[in-house]
Amino acid sequence: MPDTSTLTGRPPSASHLTLSQIMDQHHTNLMGTVHGGRILNLIDSVAGVVAARHSDGPAVTAAIDETAFLRAVRVGDVVHVDARITWAGRSSMEVAVKVSADRWDRAVPPVDVATAHLVMVAVDDHGYPRAVPPLRPETDGDRRRYREAHIRREHRLALRRALLDGGDEA
């Protein structure tokens, strides 16, 4: 079991990242808007960078919570993928991601596109979980997000246990 006791805590601001990208025609669906899989790919990639920054090494995606797509993204829109660590355990981290978009043809504030919470697990050279630094929330927002992330973790672990317990029918 990873031992985190010797690691110094880090604030979410140390790994926070926003990636902005113009959407092109290579990732459209049959409707001509941007494919949801493209947005999920960006979410997963940016969450991976944030987890790697916090933990000083590679991290894999263990879970992605239910993701709602609130609005369609169009070719030419500038998508912003904003990711921050909300919670860290022994080897796992929760990363919260918010996706918004600037419409290419209108000077209006960015619209919300999607939100997601991911569990990233830091791994060593052999793919086994390794220890991550504790998270040191700094702001009231960091502390609120930490409490909420802890609740989501309890739910995920309960679900995981329940699925494993009832596991061999199918």
Ligand SMILES: CC(C)(COP(=O)(O)OP(=O)(O)OC[C@H]1O[C@@H](n2cnc3c(N)ncnc32)[C@H](O)[C@@H]1OP(=O)(O)O)[C@@H](O)C(=O)NCCC(=O)NCCS
């Ligand atoms: C993620 C992975 C390394 C976990 O390995 P494991 O042997 O199950 O390790 P553990 O059971 O000790 O879990 C490690 C940590 O992840 C957490 N975790 C694992 N699965 C989780 C889930 N579904 N939800 C929430 N937390 C989870 C555990 O709670 C533990 O957290 P902690 O160390 O902070 O207490 C392993 O399952 C794996 O390699 N999965 C494939 C990942 C991958 O390839 N992703 C890319 C998509 S294809």
